[in-house]
Amino acid sequence: MEYDVVIVGSGPAGSVTARFAAEAGAKVLVIERRREVGVPVLCGEGISRKIDKWHMLEGTRWIAGRMDGARIYSPDRTCVTLSAERAGNETGYVVYRDIFDQELARLAMKAGAKFMMNTKATGLIKDKEKIKGVKAKHFDDDFEIKADIVVGADGVESKVGQWAGIDTTLKPKDLETCCQYTLSNIDCKDAYCDFYLGREIAPGGYVWVFPKGKDVANVGIGILASLSESGLAKKLLDRFIEKDPRLKNAEPLRFLAGAVPVSNPVETVRDNFILIGDAARHVDPITGGGLTHCLEGGKIAGETIGRAIKEQNFSKGLLNTYEEGWKNAFGQKIERNYIVKEIMLDMDDKTFNMIAHSLKDIKFDEISTLGLVKEVAKRHPTLMVKLLPLLKYRKKFKEMKSK
Amino acid sequence: MAKPKAKVDETKCLACGGCISVCPQDALSMCGGKAYVTANKCISCAICIKTCPVGAIGEEGC
Numbered sequence: 001m002e003y004d005v006v007i008v009g010s011g012p013a014g015s016v017t018a019r020f021a022a023e024a025g026a027k028v029l030v031i032e033r034r035r036e037v038g039v040p041v042l043c044g045e046g047i048s049r050k051i052d053k054w055h056m057l058e059g060t061r062w063i064a065g066r067m068d069g070a071r072i073y074s075p076d077r078t079c080v081t082l083s084a085e086r087a088g089n090e091t092g093y094v095v096y097r098d099i100f101d102q103e104l105a106r107l108a109m110k111a112g113a114k115f116m117m118n119t120k121a122t123g124l125i126k127d128k129e130k131i132k133g134v135k136a137k138h139f140d141d142d143f144e145i146k147a148d149i150v151v152g153a154d155g156v157e158s159k160v161g162q163w164a165g166i167d168t169t170l171k172p173k174d175l176e177t178c179c180q181y182t183l184s185n186i187d188c189k190d191a192y193c194d195f196y197l198g199r200e201i202a203p204g205g206y207v208w209v210f211p212k213g214k215d216v217a218n219v220g221i222g223i224l225a226s227l228s229e230s231g232l233a234k235k236l237l238d239r240f241i242e243k244d245p246r247l248k249n250a251e252p253l254r255f256l257a258g259a260v261p262v263s264n265p266v267e268t269v270r271d272n273f274i275l276i277g278d279a280a281r282h283v284d285p286i287t288g289g290g291l292t293h294c295l296e297g298g299k300i301a302g303e304t305i306g307r308a309i310k311e312q313n314f315s316k317g318l319l320n321t322y323e324e325g326w327k328n329a330f331g332q333k334i335e336r337n338y339i340v341k342e343i344m345l346d347m348d349d350k351t352f353n354m355i356a357h358s359l360k361d362i363k364f365d366e367i368s369t370l371g372l373v374k375e376v377a378k379r380h381p382t383l384m385v386k387l388l389p390l391l392k393y394r395k396k397f398k399e400m401k402s403k
Numbered sequence: 404m405a406k407p408k409a410k411v412d413e414t415k416c417l418a419c420g421g422c423i424s425v426c427p428q429d430a431l432s433m434c435g436g437k438a439y440v441t442a443n444k445c446i447s448c449a450i451c452i453k454t455c456p457v458g459a460i461g462e463e464g465c
Contacts, residue, residue, distance in 0.1 A: 033433070033436075034436070040417075040418070042418075042419055042420075155420060156419075156420045156421065156423075156424045157420030157421075157423035157424050157432075157433060158424070159423075159432065162429065168424070169424070169425070169426070169427060169429070170424045170425050171425070172425050172450055172453070172454060175421060175424060175425050175454065177419075177421045177454050177455070177456045178419070178421075178456060179417075179419075179456040179457060221456075223456075225421065225425055225450075225453065225454040228453050228454055228456075229453055230452050230453055230455055230458045230460065230461070231455065231456070231457055231458025231459075232456075233456035233457070234456055234457045234458070255417075256417060256419075257417035257418075257419035257421075257456045257457055258419045258421075258456075259419045259420050259421030259424060259454075259456075261424065
């Protein structure tokens with residue numbers, strides 16, 4: 001079996017890369033260990049509406065709800081509102097991730113990419129150190145797929161990156177361990193994504209309530225693995241649901257677990273090799289959101305692969321176009337927000353309450369973590385000391401840019 | 404006596420992959436849609452046990 005590119009994993013990053021590589025003329029194969037694209041869902045299913053302008057999805061079947069804004073609740077339940085009329089533009093969707101993923105896969109297939117389900121990657125084909133393809137297993141058949149480029153899109157538990165010599169192991173302080181119910185029989189009066197912070201509620205993370213229509217919502221929790229104990233995420237989520245009057249009559253339609261990397265990104269290219277999506281740790285360390293990065297990064301990866309195939313040059317040097325591309329698109333944001341995550345971890349509930357009190361009446365121009373951080377810095381000069389690492393990063397970044 | 408190794412309860416595992424990503428010894432992998440511990444790589448550090456959101460990993464023999 002021989003292809004130009006073999007992509008391990010049919011999540012959003014894998015499918016978008018497949019699509020743009022195929023559109024650029026590459027012969028693409030996607031292998032997926034599961035039996036259905038997008039299933040089981042392992043996600044809170046929130047995404048920014050900025051994907052609209054990328055036109056990577058067709059129709060509206062993948063949309064469960066359009067959000068008017070977001071509300072962040074501090075430990076004493078002081079609410080900071082980021083609303084659509086205040087923000088004017090960028091809020092979000094709650095999506096059906098299974099349909100969302102299948103739409104992206106369908107468009108990749110339409111562009112000419114081939115998909116194989118029930119096919120697990122078991123290793124890389126290497127000639128000395130040179131990567132030559134993927135070893136795989138389809139039911140009982142072991143076989144080899146030769147390819148000029150291998151793409152690791154195998155998610156948070158990525159093995160392909162390790163096989164290519166990139167250390168993707170996460171420290172417990174860089175992983176959010178999550179679980180979520182999809183609950184029916186609840187009252188979602190308005191289309192707001194709600195976030196609840198607090199050491200007692202979700203240590204090192206938050207509880208979310210994302211409505212999927214009038215009486216259904218995803219209610220989930222993410223806590224930092226370094227602050228977790230066996231089964232703690234589920235225990236805390238059950239406690240939250242029990243105490244919330246809106247969820248009094250709730251019944252579960254679905255229960256799922258998830259894991260979200262909240263680390264700095266890793267290296268993403270080697271000769272004949274690219275790493276994308278959660279496998280590349282392309283997740284916002286504050287929100288845990290990664291879908292937009294999968295789409296944006298996948299497009300850059302696919303286009304870079306197209307160029308590599310045309311020029312028949314699969315070196316790290318050429319594939320570096322992808323690494324530079326994602327660093328420009330969202331890499332700096334991830335690095336900056338990683339610093340903010342570390343700062344926030346140091347803050348106690350009292351500080352969060354104090355910040356929320358001072359922000360609760362502000363009209364935010366944009367719904368972004370940066371906007372929030374700027375306001376905090378303006379209103380709490382004493383907290384500026386804590387924000388010093390951020391200023392250092394900005395300085396370093398400006399120097400890098402001027403070079 | 405050696406410390407007990409980690410063991411996945413397949414009836415509880417929801418295949419989120421969190422334990423695999425934090426294992427410092429690469430001792431965990433996905434096998435048949437569930438997390439699986441390769442016992443001879445496990446160093447009994449219990450990071451995976453603490454990480455599991457639903458308490459699906461325990462010590463062997465428990």
